[in-house]
Amino acid sequence: MSLSITLTINGAERAITLDDPRITLLDLLRERLDLTGTKKGCDRGQCGACTVLVDGRRVNSCLTLALSHDGADILTIEGVAQGATAGEPLHxxxxxxxxxxxxxxxxxxxxxxxxxxxxxxxxxxxxxxxxxxxxxxxxxxxxxxxxxxxxxxxxxxxxxxxxxxxxxxxxxx
Amino acid sequence: MNRFEYARPATLAEAVAAGAVPGAAYLAAGTNLMDLMKGGVMRPGHLVDISRLPGLDRIERLGDGGVRIGALVRNADLAYDTDFARRFPSVAEALLSGASAQLRNAATAGGNLLQRTRCTYFYDTASACNKRDPGTGCDALGGENRLHAVLGWSEHCIATHPSDFCVPLTALDAVVEVEGPKGRRDIPLENFHLLPGSTPERETVLEHSELITAVRLPAEAARFAANARYLKVRERTSYAFAVVSAAAALRLEGGMVAEARIALGGVALKPWRARAAEAELAGARPEPVTFRRAAEAALADAKPSGDNGFKIELARRIIVRTLTLAAAGTPERMPALPASPFSGAITHA
Missing domain, CATH: 1.10.150.120 ([2Fe-2S]-binding domain)
Structure with a gap:
C-alpha cells in the first residue's frame, strides 16, 4: 500500500508521502510540515496540548496515525486567525x-x-x-x-x- | 512503537480476511491502541485500519423499537443523538462521563468494548503481568492495588474493565454483532467479556479476526427511559476512570418496582450485571431499605484483592444512590457533570 496521502491543512491542500506508517498526525505536523504550534505534551492523550480540528472536530493528534486521515481537513493553531480582519488580527x-x-x-x-x-x-x-x-x-x-x-x-x-x-x-x- | 504493515481495506469481507493474518490488529480510532503501542504493551505486526469501512457509522432505529449502533459510531455522536439519548439516557450519561471531549469525538462504540484494562502493571512493561505476558505473574497482587477488582478476580489477575459505556449496556441486555471468517454471530454483551481465571490474556469470546460490526439494544431497554441513571465515583471530577460506577434502571408501576436492572463498573474485569440485586427489587417498593438490601445482594460475593476493601462498601453505597436517583426520575437535561455525584443537577432524596 502506498504511503502517499493528501491533507488539507489550514485551507491548503498538501500531497504528503510518508516513509513510515507509524507517524502520528502530531508528528507529521511538527516534524515534517514545520507546524510547531501544535504541542507535544504527554504524547499519550492525557494532556490535550496536541488538540487540532479534524474535519471540524477536536481530537488528540498524538493518538492517531496520519495515514488514517487521508483526505481530511485539518485545522491547527496556525490557521485559526486566517480571515481575521486588519483591525482584529486574532481569532x-x-x-x-x-x-x-x-x-x-x-x-x-x-x-x-x-x-x-x-x-x-x-x-x-x-x-x-x-x-x-x-x-x-x-x-x-x-x-x-x-x-x-x-x-x-x-x-x-x-x-x-x-x-x-x-x-x-x-x-x- | 514497533514497525507494522498498514492496510486499509475497502470492505468488511476484505477487513476480516486481512485481520486473519497472525499478529494483526484492527485499528479504528486508535485512542487506546496507539497508547498501548507507544508503551510497547501491544506490538501488532499488521494494523488493519477499519475506520473507513462503509455502513458501520450509523445509528439505526430498528423496526421493533430497538436500536443498532454501528461499531464506528463515535462516542460523542451517540451521546448527543437526541433520539438515542431520550430513549437510553443512562447510556448517554455513561458515555459523557467517560474520557475527554477530544477522545469522545474520536473513540468508537466497538473500540470501547475492546479497550484494555488501565491496570498500571499491565501498562508498565517492566512489571510482571499475566495478561500482557502469560505466566510471568501479577505484580498488582501485593502492589498498589486500591483501584483493583473486588468481584470475579483470580490470583492470576485482579485488573478491572475500564468502560463506562458497557455498564448500562450490560444492564439493558445489549447484544454485540460480530463478523468473522465463519460468518456473522450475535453475542450477548453480558457474555462477551471473560473473567480472568487462569487465562487473563483472553479477554473476550472473540476469535482471532472476528470484528465487531454493531451493538444492539432491544426495544425493551427503552421502557426504562423515565428512570435510568449512571453514577460514577472517580478520583477527580472529570476525565478519570471509575473507582466504582453503577447503572440503574427501573420500570415503576403503581408506585412499585415492576422490573429493575443494575450493573457495576470498576469492580471486575467485565461490566458486572447484578442479577441478585435486581431480584431483590422486583415487586418491591422503591425505598431506601429495599435499595440497601439490593446493594447487599450485589456485593455478597465480593472480596478485596488487596488494599481495596473500601470499594465493597463504596459500591453498595453507589448502588443505593444510583437507585435513589433513578427512582427520582431521569432529568430532562443531562447534568452539567454527567454521572458525577458533584453535579448540581442531581437532587438527593
Missing part, C-alpha cells in the same frame, strides 16, 4: 485568552484554544461555567490558569454569537 478565542489572562507559560495554550474552538462549535456547553469546565477537562494547564481559561472561553463564545447574530441581521437587511 476571537485567541483575543479572549489574552484579555482574560488565560495562560501563564503558554505551552498548553494552542491546545486550549483549539479545544475551545471545537467546544464552541459543538454547542453543548451553553453559558454555564460548570459545563465549560467539564467540556474543557481534556486540556490540562500545569500553571493552573483555569479561571482565566473558563472566562476566556465563555467570553469568546458570547462575542462569536454576537458577531454571528449581527451578520445574520446584515444578511436579512
Amino acid at each position: 476571537p478565542v485567541q483575543a479572549a485568552f489574552i484579555a482574560h489572562d488565560g495562560f501563564q507559560c503558554g505551552f498548553c495554550t494552542p491546545g486550549q484554544i483549539m479545544s475551545a474552538i471545537g467546544m464552541i462549535q459543538e454547542g453543548q456547553a451553553g453559558n454555564d461555567p460548570e459545563r465549560v469546565r467539564e467540556a474543557m477537562s481534556g486540556n490540562l494547564c500545569r500553571c493552573g490558569a483555569y479561571v482565566g481559561i473558563t472566562e476566556a472561553v465563555l467570553d469568546a463564545q458570547r462575542s462569536m454569537a454576537e458577531t454571528e447574530a449581527a451578520s445574520g441581521r446584515r444578511n436579512a437587511a
Whole structure:
C-alpha cells in the first residue's frame, strides 16, 4: 500500500508521502510540515496540548496515525486567525485568552484554544461555567490558569454569537 | 512503537480476511491502541485500519423499537443523538462521563468494548503481568492495588474493565454483532467479556479476526427511559476512570418496582450485571431499605484483592444512590457533570 496521502491543512491542500506508517498526525505536523504550534505534551492523550480540528472536530493528534486521515481537513493553531480582519488580527478565542489572562507559560495554550474552538462549535456547553469546565477537562494547564481559561472561553463564545447574530441581521437587511 | 504493515481495506469481507493474518490488529480510532503501542504493551505486526469501512457509522432505529449502533459510531455522536439519548439516557450519561471531549469525538462504540484494562502493571512493561505476558505473574497482587477488582478476580489477575459505556449496556441486555471468517454471530454483551481465571490474556469470546460490526439494544431497554441513571465515583471530577460506577434502571408501576436492572463498573474485569440485586427489587417498593438490601445482594460475593476493601462498601453505597436517583426520575437535561455525584443537577432524596 502506498504511503502517499493528501491533507488539507489550514485551507491548503498538501500531497504528503510518508516513509513510515507509524507517524502520528502530531508528528507529521511538527516534524515534517514545520507546524510547531501544535504541542507535544504527554504524547499519550492525557494532556490535550496536541488538540487540532479534524474535519471540524477536536481530537488528540498524538493518538492517531496520519495515514488514517487521508483526505481530511485539518485545522491547527496556525490557521485559526486566517480571515481575521486588519483591525482584529486574532481569532476571537485567541483575543479572549489574552484579555482574560488565560495562560501563564503558554505551552498548553494552542491546545486550549483549539479545544475551545471545537467546544464552541459543538454547542453543548451553553453559558454555564460548570459545563465549560467539564467540556474543557481534556486540556490540562500545569500553571493552573483555569479561571482565566473558563472566562476566556465563555467570553469568546458570547462575542462569536454576537458577531454571528449581527451578520445574520446584515444578511436579512 | 514497533514497525507494522498498514492496510486499509475497502470492505468488511476484505477487513476480516486481512485481520486473519497472525499478529494483526484492527485499528479504528486508535485512542487506546496507539497508547498501548507507544508503551510497547501491544506490538501488532499488521494494523488493519477499519475506520473507513462503509455502513458501520450509523445509528439505526430498528423496526421493533430497538436500536443498532454501528461499531464506528463515535462516542460523542451517540451521546448527543437526541433520539438515542431520550430513549437510553443512562447510556448517554455513561458515555459523557467517560474520557475527554477530544477522545469522545474520536473513540468508537466497538473500540470501547475492546479497550484494555488501565491496570498500571499491565501498562508498565517492566512489571510482571499475566495478561500482557502469560505466566510471568501479577505484580498488582501485593502492589498498589486500591483501584483493583473486588468481584470475579483470580490470583492470576485482579485488573478491572475500564468502560463506562458497557455498564448500562450490560444492564439493558445489549447484544454485540460480530463478523468473522465463519460468518456473522450475535453475542450477548453480558457474555462477551471473560473473567480472568487462569487465562487473563483472553479477554473476550472473540476469535482471532472476528470484528465487531454493531451493538444492539432491544426495544425493551427503552421502557426504562423515565428512570435510568449512571453514577460514577472517580478520583477527580472529570476525565478519570471509575473507582466504582453503577447503572440503574427501573420500570415503576403503581408506585412499585415492576422490573429493575443494575450493573457495576470498576469492580471486575467485565461490566458486572447484578442479577441478585435486581431480584431483590422486583415487586418491591422503591425505598431506601429495599435499595440497601439490593446493594447487599450485589456485593455478597465480593472480596478485596488487596488494599481495596473500601470499594465493597463504596459500591453498595453507589448502588443505593444510583437507585435513589433513578427512582427520582431521569432529568430532562443531562447534568452539567454527567454521572458525577458533584453535579448540581442531581437532587438527593
